Amino acid sequence: MSRNALTRAWDFVAEERSVSVLLILIAVLGLGGLVLRLFVFQSWFLWFWAMTALTAFELLVVAFWDLIVDLRRGSVHLVTNQPAPWGPWVQWSLVPLLLLAGILFDHFVTH
Amino acid sequence: MTTARNRDDQGIRRITHRPGALIAIVGGALGGLLALVLALANKDPVSHCSDHHAIGPPLNLAFAGLCAASFLAGGLLSDVGQADDAAEDAPQSVRDRTWLQAMVVAVLAILFGLLTYETYSLVLIESNQPSNLWPITYFVRCLSTITTPATIGSLVVVCIMCAFFGKWLWYRPRTLTSGTPGT
Numbered sequence: 001m002s003r004n005a006l007t008r009a010w011d012f013v014a015e016e017r018s019v020s021v022l023l024i025l026i027a028v029l030g031l032g033g034l035v036l037r038l039f040v041f042q043s044w045f046l047w048f049w050a051m052t053a054l055t056a057f058e059l060l061v062v063a064f065w066d067l068i069v070d071l072r073r074g075s076v077h078l079v080t081n082q083p084a085p086w087g088p089w090v091q092w093s094l095v096p097l098l099l100l101a102g103i104l105f106d107h108f109v110t111h
Numbered sequence: 112m113t114t115a116r117n118r119d120d121q122g123i124r125r126i127t128h129r130p131g132a133l134i135a136i137v138g139g140a141l142g143g144l145l146a147l148v149l150a151l152a153n154k155d156p157v158s159h160c161s162d163h164h165a166i167g168p169p170l171n172l173a174f175a176g177l178c179a180a181s182f183l184a185g186g187l188l189s190d191v192g193q194a195d196d197a198a199e200d201a202p203q204s205v206r207d208r209t210w211l212q213a214m215v216v217a218v219l220a221i222l223f224g225l226l227t228y229e230t231y232s233l234v235l236i237e238s239n240q241p242s243n244l245w246p247i248t249y250f251v252r253c254l255s256t257i258t259t260p261a262t263i264g265s266l267v268v269v270c271i272m273c274a275f276f277g278k279w280l281w282y283r284p285r286t287l288t289s290g291t292p293g294t
Contacts, residue, residue, distance in 0.1 A: 049233055053226035060219040067216050070209045088284045095281045099182060103175050 016085055021078045025058050048105060142271035145264055174255070174266060181270040185277030 013020045032054050033047070041047040062078045069077050225247060232244040255265040 043237060046230065046234055046237060049226065049230040053223060053230050056219060056223040056226050060216065060223050063212065063216045063219050067209070067212045070205075070212050073205075083284075091282055091284050096182070099276075100179070103179065 012085070016080075016082075017076075017078065018080050018082075019085070021062065025062070028058060029055060138271050139275065142268050145268055148264075170255075170262070174269065177266065177270050178273040181273035182277035182281070185274030186281040186283065187277075189278045 013023065029051070033051055036050050036054070037047050041050055066077045066079055069075070228244070229247050232242065232246040235242040235244060236246065255262045
């Protein structure tokens, strides 16, 4: 990847706050998942449910941050109200894909 | 006082003019009632389940398939008559926006609490520790295996829940035919 492309990617992430927050959340989720799997839950089934709780906690933290910003009349919302920078079909397919992955994982991997 | 009553009337009118909202309210109430009846009619369902596993094939595929179908139906049917939503997508006041954000926080806090409870109760069962805590999913996993009416009833309840998830959790950007576009 050229330096120019890297610079453009960095500028994009820096400009789109929601995207950078999403990447941070995914990184925390991945790291947390690794720690939980290696040191806490030996069962994939229990790990799966622990990950759902961790995901909910991350979403709660983001929503709580935005609520504090609203109450203090601040401007640094983690989730911005700007239109998403990718196509509508990506937004359409995100939740069904995650749901399908969850059903398949729950049905065929954890049992 | 009059303003508050007018606002209530306006809210009721808005709900009655939207079939999706009516279906959601009636379906949610019936689903909750059915879940309550099933839970009361089958006391201690977890102890009836020897292996603590979900219903076997081919019914498990029916559960998964109907859940996915309900999710899609809940989402896609709520798009019908989307022009009527233009008023709701109009810019909000700061106060309304703050209340909405507070509700999001409350819902996510409840969700986090329920998922933590689910995980903790599953850990207790998997480690064979004595516990009175029933995992929430066991009401479907175990209840659905006890009797035929319980199987059908639990299938109805999970389908209603999946339809709600499809309606409220599935984000679908829309192109409004009138009013101000949402952000």
